[in-house]
Amino acid sequence: MKKRILALTLLVTAVLVLAACATPTAAPAPTTAAQPAQPTAAPQATAGEPYKVGFVTSITGPASSLGIPERDTALMIQDQVNKAGGIKGPDGKMHQMELIVEDDASDASKATLAAKKLVEQDNVAVLIGSSGSPASLAMVETATKNDTPMISMASASQIVNPIADRKWIFKTPQANQPVTAVQLDWLKANNITKVASIGVNNAFGKDSRDAMNEQFKAAGIEILADEVFQPGDKDFTAQLTKIKGLNPQAVIVHATPGEGAPLTVQYHTLGLTAPILHNHGIGNMDFINLAKDAANGVMFPIGKLLVANSLPDSDPQKAVLLKYIADYGAFTNGKAPSSFGGHAWDAVEIALAGLGSVGPDRAKLRDYFENNVKNFVGISGIFNWSPTDHVGIGKESLVLVRIKDGKWEFVPPDQYAAK
Amino acid sequence: MTPDQIFQLLIAGVTIGSIYALIALGFVVIYNVTGVINLAQGEFAMLGALIAITLTSETPLFHRAFVVNLNLPLIIAIALATLLVMGVGALMYLIVIRWARTDSVIIQIIITIGISIALRGIALIAWGTDPFRLSEFSEGPPIQIGNAVLTRQDLWVIGSAFVLMLLLYLFFQRTFIGVSLRACAVNRVAARLMGINVSHMMLLAFALSAGIGALAGIVIAPKTFMGYDTGTYLGLKGFVAAIAIGGLSDERGAIIGGLLLGVLEILAAGLISSGYKDAIAFLVLIAVLFVQTTGILQRGAKREAAGV
Numbered sequence: 001m002k003k004r005i006l007a008l009t010l011l012v013t014a015v016l017v018l019a020a021c022a023t024p025t026a027a028p029a030p031t032t033a034a035q036p037a038q039p040t041a042a043p044q045a046t047a048g049e050p051y052k053v054g055f056v057t058s059i060t061g062p063a064s065s066l067g068i069p070e071r072d073t074a075l076m077i078q079d080q081v082n083k084a085g086g087i088k089g090p091d092g093k094m095h096q097m098e099l100i101v102e103d104d105a106s107d108a109s110k111a112t113l114a115a116k117k118l119v120e121q122d123n124v125a126v127l128i129g130s131s132g133s134p135a136s137l138a139m140v141e142t143a144t145k146n147d148t149p150m151i152s153m154a155s156a157s158q159i160v161n162p163i164a165d166r167k168w169i170f171k172t173p174q175a176n177q178p179v180t181a182v183q184l185d186w187l188k189a190n191n192i193t194k195v196a197s198i199g200v201n202n203a204f205g206k207d208s209r210d211a212m213n214e215q216f217k218a219a220g221i222e223i224l225a226d227e228v229f230q231p232g233d234k235d236f237t238a239q240l241t242k243i244k245g246l247n248p249q250a251v252i253v254h255a256t257p258g259e260g261a262p263l264t265v266q267y268h269t270l271g272l273t274a275p276i277l278h279n280h281g282i283g284n285m286d287f288i289n290l291a292k293d294a295a296n297g298v299m300f301p302i303g304k305l306l307v308a309n310s311l312p313d314s315d316p317q318k319a320v321l322l323k324y325i326a327d328y329g330a331f332t333n334g335k336a337p338s339s340f341g342g343h344a345w346d347a348v349e350i351a352l353a354g355l356g357s358v359g360p361d362r363a364k365l366r367d368y369f370e371n372n373v374k375n376f377v378g379i380s381g382i383f384n385w386s387p388t389d390h391v392g393i394g395k396e397s398l399v400l401v402r403i404k405d406g407k408w409e410f411v412p413p414d415q416y417a418a419k
Numbered sequence: 420m421t422p423d424q425i426f427q428l429l430i431a432g433v434t435i436g437s438i439y440a441l442i443a444l445g446f447v448v449i450y451n452v453t454g455v456i457n458l459a460q461g462e463f464a465m466l467g468a469l470i471a472i473t474l475t476s477e478t479p480l481f482h483r484a485f486v487v488n489l490n491l492p493l494i495i496a497i498a499l500a501t502l503l504v505m506g507v508g509a510l511m512y513l514i515v516i517r518w519a520r521t522d523s524v525i526i527q528i529i530i531t532i533g534i535s536i537a538l539r540g541i542a543l544i545a546w547g548t549d550p551f552r553l554s555e556f557s558e559g560p561p562i563q564i565g566n567a568v569l570t571r572q573d574l575w576v577i578g579s580a581f582v583l584m585l586l587l588y589l590f591f592q593r594t595f596i597g598v599s600l601r602a603c604a605v606n607r608v609a610a611r612l613m614g615i616n617v618s619h620m621m622l623l624a625f626a627l628s629a630g631i632g633a634l635a636g637i638v639i640a641p642k643t644f645m646g647y648d649t650g651t652y653l654g655l656k657g658f659v660a661a662i663a664i665g666g667l668s669d670e671r672g673a674i675i676g677g678l679l680l681g682v683l684e685i686l687a688a689g690l691i692s693s694g695y696k697d698a699i700a701f702l703v704l705i706a707v708l709f710v711q712t713t714g715i716l717q718r719g720a721k722r723e724a725a726g727v
């Protein structure tokens with residue numbers, strides 16, 4: 001009996017320890033909210049209450065290759081801001097930034113719970129999140145009901161549309177529509193009229209496929225197959241076999257690296273040779289590391305970050321991009337940044353600009369976002385938010401990137417842009 | 420759908436089905452000998468694959484706290500990984516399950532769920548959230564059969580599953596230990612009266628199942644990649660395969676169930692719609708559980724009573 005109790009206690013302890021670790025997933029970087037204020041900052045007397053920023057992201061689960069760089073970027077900015085003394089608020093006092101990170105495990109219902117906790121218990125001024133479209137959509141209701149401004153880092157256009165119902169919601173990544181528009185330019189430039197499509201069966205994949213169906217059909221491009229797979233699937237033989245039989249001139253994939261990489265590998269082993277166009281869901285090194293040789297030749301539209309070095313010096317984003325790449329590398333011991341971290345950078349920096357101007361008042365912050373974010377030079381583009389546009393960047397912020405020998409390669413726009 | 424395409428789907432179905440069959444075998448071996456439904460079976464596959472990957476290629480562990488760069492030859496890595504996971508299976512029995520032997524079947528099942536969560540958590544901390552890829556066992560272009568493609572790794576998967584099943588058959592039929600294991604499955608009390616050390620046999624069953632699971636995970640890893648959470652879905656499919664035809668206690672049923680499930684789900688995805696792929700597995704599970712769940716648990720309880 002004693003032994004049994006001992007064994008059960010051991011087991012329970014093990015499970016509890018693991019459950020405890022699973023939430024913040026042992027952040028690699030040291031930074032926490034308990035960072036001591038730097039002496040260089042304004043004297044103690046003028047220090048105000050910390051500004052609370054709620055941050056929901058997918059640190060575990062299928063979207064983790066998005067969520068981890070997002071979390072690291074947010075922690076990096078917190079570190080930078082607090083080391084420099086904090087944010088100077090409208091009251092003239094210096095306020096520390098208090099970033100509260102929650103992991104939604106790539107799960108929409110956990111994202112809702114996390115958003116509720118941040119808004120109702122932690123009383124954050126602004127909510128940022130989440131990494132994926134399904135989780136972001138799940139958070140929309142909580143933010144709206146509690147009159148809390150929310151900035152999503154996911155792409156589906158329904159997150160901010162219809163705009164009448166999304167008064168409190170903004171987002172930093174390009175919507176899927178301009179991404180599709182760039183793909184369409186390339187198809188047209190290469191006289192391609194028959195394509196097949198395969199995409200993940202969630203809000204992100206659906207939005208991207210909707211954009212494709214709408215724009216391609218309008219341009220007279222025939223979609224021979226519109227296949228889907230479930231998030232977390234690893235075997236795509238059935239769908240790819242079907243596609244192979246239809247002989248498309250190009251294949252459009254709507255996926256993130258978790259499924260996009262094995263899909264691309266199987267695409268090659270099954271002997272498909274048509275050019276493969278992904279969307280911006282695969283924009284990080286994980287994709288290349290997993291797909292290895294099969295990644296060669298894959299093309300996708302994405303923000304300028306991955307090819308920052310190839311941009312002309314006249315590009316207004318170049319300086320910001322290079323600084324982010326250097327800062328992120330230093331903060332994470334040499335990891336390469338991804339566009340997902342860039343979406344987090346844009347969201348956090350815009351939130352901080354708002355907090356500095358109007359303080360932690362939720363309604364004022366929302367109004368600031370809608371009316372005062374103009375020509376904000378970010379990582380994903382130059383943002384102009386307005387009462388009719390809560391994304392604020394479009395096709396102009398995208399470039400077409402091709403993967404060659406494990407590296408991102410800039411495809412000059414004159415090779416495909418509308419002729 | 421042309422015949423070539425159907426053939427391609429069948430190849431894919433048999434490949435993934437062989438993996439389901441191996442995992443299902445693991446369920447059956449443990450269930451028969453010990454009466455426990457071990458829901459951590461999929462985690463053995465995950466652990467086996469991740470350990471093999473770590474031994475063969477440069478792998479960062481614990482958030483890049485250190486990088487393992489052993490580059491062992493594949494065959495040695497597979498052997499080591501399998502042995503290590505067999506050790507995990509044995510420890511699972513020695514440290515936890517053994518002490519819950521007198522508890523009800525439900526409690527034992529819940530304990531295995533706890534262990535599966537724990538193993539997944541350990542893998543999450545050690546390997547992080549990114550999936551890893553094991554390089555193919557042999558290089559070379561895939562084999563063309565008409566318009567269909569059979570990759571070398573598909574052959575490895577199907578071949579090693581077949582060989583493993585054959586070896587297990589010989590082990591259970593022709594060796595003294597194998598026959599002792601079967602005796603425990605038939606009647607634990609009688610086996611004990613015959614001088615078989617039932618506790619040792621249970622330990623062996625756990626180690627054996629863990630080894631089968633690990634090998635299944637390793638051979639499929641080049642095709643599907645492996646991450647800390649991939650084992651769960653493999654375990655679930657294996658469970659469906661084990662329960663569907665053999666009702667958890669029949670090895671042949673588990674093998675047929677695994678192959679059928681693999682083929683069915685790929686055909687459903689290819690011929691009907693890719694959205695139905697998992698629906699098939701879950702429909703089968705629900706249907707089977709609906710018809711015979713009490714039977715399975717009662718049988719477990721009866722063995723329990725007989726064994727104590």
